[in-house]
Amino acid sequence: MAAVKETVERVKSVDVDAYKYGFSSDIASDKAPKGLNEDIVRFISAKKGEPAWLLEWRLDAYKRWLTMQEPNWAKVDYPAIDYQDLYYYSAPKSTPGPKSLDEIDPEILKMYDKLGIPLREREALLGIEGSGRRVAVDAVLDSVSVATTFKAELAKSGVIFCPISEAVHSHPELVKKYLGSVVPTTDNYFAALNSAVFSDGSFVYIPPGVRCPMELSTYFRINEQNTGQFERTLIIADKGSYVSYLEGCTAPKRDENQLHAAVVELIALDDSEIKYSTVQNWYPGDKDGKGGIFNFVTKRGDCRGARSKISWTQVETGSAITWKYPSCILRGDSSRGEFYSIAISNGRQQVDSGTKMLHLGKNTSSRVISKGIAAGRSDNTYRGRIFAHRKASGARNFTNCDSLLIGDACGAHTVPYIESRNPSAQFEHEATTSKISEDQLFYCMQRGLSGEEATALIVNGFVRDVLQQLPMEFAVEAQKLIAVSLEGSVG
Amino acid sequence: MNPRVAQIKTQAETSLAEFFSARASTGAHEAARQKAVALFAEKGLPHRRVEAWHYTDLRNLMREAWPLAAPAAAKVAANDGLRVDIVDGACAGLPRALPAGLTIRALRDVLAKADAALIAQLFPEAGSHDSVVALNAGLARDGVVVETAAGVKIDTPIELAFTTGQGAPRSDMSRCLVIAGAGSSATIIETHASAARAQRNSALVCWLGEGAGVDHVFETTDASPELHVASLIVDVGARASFQSFGFIAHGDLLRRQCFIRQSGEYAKIGLRGVCLLKGKQHADTTLAIEHAVPQGESRELFKHIIMGEASGVYQGKVLVRPGAQKTDGGMKSQALLLSDDAAMYNKPELEIYADDVVCGHGATIGELDADQVFYLMSRGLPKARAEGVLIEAFAREAIEFVGNETARARFEETLSAWLEARS
Numbered sequence: 001m002a003a004v005k006e007t008v009e010r011v012k013s014v015d016v017d018a019y020k021y022g023f024s025s026d027i028a029s030d031k032a033p034k035g036l037n038e039d040i041v042r043f044i045s046a047k048k049g050e051p052a053w054l055l056e057w058r059l060d061a062y063k064r065w066l067t068m069q070e071p072n073w074a075k076v077d078y079p080a081i082d083y084q085d086l087y088y089y090s091a092p093k094s095t096p097g098p099k100s101l102d103e104i105d106p107e108i109l110k111m112y113d114k115l116g117i118p119l120r121e122r123e124a125l126l127g128i129e130g131s132g133r134r135v136a137v138d139a140v141l142d143s144v145s146v147a148t149t150f151k152a153e154l155a156k157s158g159v160i161f162c163p164i165s166e167a168v169h170s171h172p173e174l175v176k177k178y179l180g181s182v183v184p185t186t187d188n189y190f191a192a193l194n195s196a197v198f199s200d201g202s203f204v205y206i207p208p209g210v211r212c213p214m215e216l217s218t219y220f221r222i223n224e225q226n227t228g229q230f231e232r233t234l235i236i237a238d239k240g241s242y243v244s245y246l247e248g249c250t251a252p253k254r255d256e257n258q259l260h261a262a263v264v265e266l267i268a269l270d271d272s273e274i275k276y277s278t279v280q281n282w283y284p285g286d287k288d289g290k291g292g293i294f295n296f297v298t299k300r301g302d303c304r305g306a307r308s309k310i311s312w313t314q315v316e317t318g319s320a321i322t323w324k325y326p327s328c329i330l331r332g333d334s335s336r337g338e339f340y341s342i343a344i345s346n347g348r349q350q351v352d353s354g355t356k357m358l359h360l361g362k363n364t365s366s367r368v369i370s371k372g373i374a375a376g377r378s379d380n381t382y383r384g385r386i387f388a389h390r391k392a393s394g395a396r397n398f399t400n401c402d403s404l405l406i407g408d409a410c411g412a413h414t415v416p417y418i419e420s421r422n423p424s425a426q427f428e429h430e431a432t433t434s435k436i437s438e439d440q441l442f443y444c445m446q447r448g449l450s451g452e453e454a455t456a457l458i459v460n461g462f463v464r465d466v467l468q469q470l471p472m473e474f475a476v477e478a479q480k481l482i483a484v485s486l487e488g489s490v491g
Numbered sequence: 492m493n494p495r496v497a498q499i500k501t502q503a504e505t506s507l508a509e510f511f512s513a514r515a516s517t518g519a520h521e522a523a524r525q526k527a528v529a530l531f532a533e534k535g536l537p538h539r540r541v542e543a544w545h546y547t548d549l550r551n552l553m554r555e556a557w558p559l560a561a562p563a564a565a566k567v568a569a570n571d572g573l574r575v576d577i578v579d580g581a582c583a584g585l586p587r588a589l590p591a592g593l594t595i596r597a598l599r600d601v602l603a604k605a606d607a608a609l610i611a612q613l614f615p616e617a618g619s620h621d622s623v624v625a626l627n628a629g630l631a632r633d634g635v636v637v638e639t640a641a642g643v644k645i646d647t648p649i650e651l652a653f654t655t656g657q658g659a660p661r662s663d664m665s666r667c668l669v670i671a672g673a674g675s676s677a678t679i680i681e682t683h684a685s686a687a688r689a690q691r692n693s694a695l696v697c698w699l700g701e702g703a704g705v706d707h708v709f710e711t712t713d714a715s716p717e718l719h720v721a722s723l724i725v726d727v728g729a730r731a732s733f734q735s736f737g738f739i740a741h742g743d744l745l746r747r748q749c750f751i752r753q754s755g756e757y758a759k760i761g762l763r764g765v766c767l768l769k770g771k772q773h774a775d776t777t778l779a780i781e782h783a784v785p786q787g788e789s790r791e792l793f794k795h796i797i798m799g800e801a802s803g804v805y806q807g808k809v810l811v812r813p814g815a816q817k818t819d820g821g822m823k824s825q826a827l828l829l830s831d832d833a834a835m836y837n838k839p840e841l842e843i844y845a846d847d848v849v850c851g852h853g854a855t856i857g858e859l860d861a862d863q864v865f866y867l868m869s870r871g872l873p874k875a876r877a878e879g880v881l882i883e884a885f886a887r888e889a890i891e892f893v894g895n896e897t898a899r900a901r902f903e904e905t906l907s908a909w910l911e912a913r914s
Contacts, residue, residue: 073542390831405846408813418837420856423828432851433843 022253032089061185061195074352158207167203182265201231206241222251228259237272270305282318289348292320299326303335311338327356330364345378354384359395370401374410388425395425519605527628580663592643639675648678660688671703689716699731715742729755737764753787768801775804795826797833808840822852
């Protein structure tokens, strides 16, 4: 019962719109002028000392972006974004580029400590809560990466793990070959915007046959006011390799909305496997829907090689607006895609999330498990597309998306698109929406649990399928997050 | 990519707009008509970017609009039984005799009397954004109005037989209205044929009073129009039951769209259907079910069997409005693909704003199970026969729900013949 007790304590200790990571830190920063134009794109590129081809690529994306329209098909409703009223680049003044930890602004270190992210390897070596496992961290603050841990140790096994701005210089051939090969600049409005102004993010390359010796992780933090964060992550798993990558994100409580438009590209070559886990906990806004992050993210994995596997696991609890569809292109024969998601919305949050599984190769398989929980006055939508190409014989998909409604002012929606052009493809889809059954609640309460305890227990059972897929460090955190997100929604 | 595109009117859209302006003022329902004209002028024909029409790009598929069928002669034939003929969109035959409590009138006669209440019931789609329904509201001149008095049970099915006269290609538009009084019950069978090449836009509007029961059947025939959009708009009152079955085996391009609203508590809605598609046929079944009040029940079951280069579309949306507690919704769509070039697009959808509900949907797409075929073959059936048995069983699961025995027998026969032709 320890977990339940902990959940309840958490629920009690925090107020209705409690957001643990809502503090802001006073870090001197260096910003580009407000607004977006070609000069800003050039400014960002120059700040990073980028080669000419990358600047061209950015400018091309910017020109395409100008011709595009913001998508409006998602079931989210938000005030128009003034793209000229944002800072597109903001970097802590003291660290123009990632340096050794001793040189980092102590204020930054303090902030990460407060977030529970150990940046000092000495501390990190102790592992997380005695699990004995180690995690290498790339810490991205606003527009730049401030520190990357365990780089030396990873390099021993040939793993490249560094900020993408650094990879452009140290491994230009890899970046040039793979950047934009999964999410082209013109893929969608936000991807085009990201391609034009992306500032930093992580770059990972796992050489053939290597099993990455530790979990890799990026921690994204937006600190500065009025800035947008546009990070770009590129992960390449070469033949026969394996990597598990974690991503976490938080932002201070602010009254205005902030934009986060990231692009994540995964490339899995023959026999490789990428496991990508996210715990998204951007500031969701207060209970009246004021403030919060607009999270418009394009995440896509390309199973380019035969027998490759990409697995997405996400726990979505934050953001005022979420627009996010981590997808898999199953190009290689016998490749496999997985998507496990828990999306929790409370207050006035709006979530439109799901996945796309595009079966192109033969005997490809995919599995989608999505659990949506809506509480308060929120809207929670699952939107997914399963597609079998004419040549994708033997494709197999199983989709299960369940929604749970807590309270009578929220909405839960399911919008699956299931498209098959191959007779031997087998697609199964099932979805249910319900509320926590009175019988189950009564059963738990009869055994001495309060209404809130009982709800937390049942919800944890509801999302168990997905929690099991998370790396251990995250599973614990995710469980706590679920309790906090649902706080105030019972009774 | 979503580049900004300037909407250019297609030839079909231009012609349709001309049909609108060529039509003289219609008097009583002119206001509804003008609203529809404005909606169509703004939206044009639906295309890929209109979410509800994503898989049936009518703007692209309907290159030209054939001229509207000329108004039929005023003479109305007297039919045996409860058969109504609608030829070229006009009422051309009514039953000779009607049982007590049943009235059937030509729509043009009703419109001429300008009964405001009836006109309001004829155009319930105000606020809808479907431009094909708007097209129908703007251009349909005739059809039929069926009314059952409270408590009356009509045992004989009322048959609405749609067809065209012979001659040049044409388009025909009609609108029919069924008003089922409290506690009444009736069966409506809608059959579609055409003697000339035809583009049809038909709409059937039903109002079910408290405790009423309507059993509706939609049926294609081997002379179905090339292009047909059939809209069904239903309002289901308290404790009423609306059941509809669509049997689709013909027609090159068919879109059947059903907008069903549960407006009274404890109402039951059942929508089911079978689609047998081959060649280059394209059939789209789109349902929008709205539970506006508590205690509603809806069940959907659709089976698609697709061969050749045909494509099937199933979109089913269940909307549960805030406060519509205790809604019980269950939807199932299954498709069998029997050839390499067959395609199926499934989109079951839930939109739920009430917490105390049980709603679910299931969708499957696949081919025949090789093990099951093998099992039957090991018992001595030839392969084609073994497959036939399985396909038949698959389709019959839905056909079972057809209440009217004659119609059910007819569907089973068509199914057998279709399977026969397959091998």
